[in-house]
Amino acid sequence: MKSDPMESVNVTTYRIPPSQGPGSGKAAWVEFGRARMDNEQTLWSIIHDQTATIAELQAEVALLRDQIASRKPKGGRPKTDDKTTARIEAALAGGMSQRKAARLCGVSAMTVSRVAARVAARGAVK
Incomplete structure (x- = not known):
């Protein structure tokens, strides 16, 4: 089974460029947008991995439920002849x-x- 994808996640902190003054230019906002986009791609990758893991676990649960259902003893009273x-x-x-x-x-x-x-x-x- 796959390992937890959250184990390799790093916390990212963004410094939002000011709206006016030094460091508020187009280049600062473009850099901010690129950093956010890169981080979102990483998050989407994690979401994709987790979705695959959840699908595998759901399939395993369904298989186990089928196995348990097939092992249940056939109960009830015997038919009157x-x-x-x-x-x-x-x-x-x-x-x-x-x-x-x-x-x-x-x-x-x-x-x-x-x-x-x-x-x-x-x-x-x-």
Whole structure:
């Protein structure tokens, strides 16, 4: 990785020519303008280097985020198998309460509630 471009920067102090009197001529102002222009070119060079460094760091951060995202464990509850889902649906269609259907099928009441919600959604769509 590149070093910090600010490490090699020197502080520049300008002596602004007076507006009147000795040292206020065109040559003094031209020299002042050239010194400022040279310094600004140096600053633009530093800005360019820093922009390149920032772009490299942003690319590295994006790569690290992708790597972290790919390492996340696949979570969530396991899918209820189709046979158990069919038994739950049959029990609910027969008028059994959700809690009784849960005990009968060996699943949680929340699982039966989810299956019931899916059945209701399918019924509403038809």
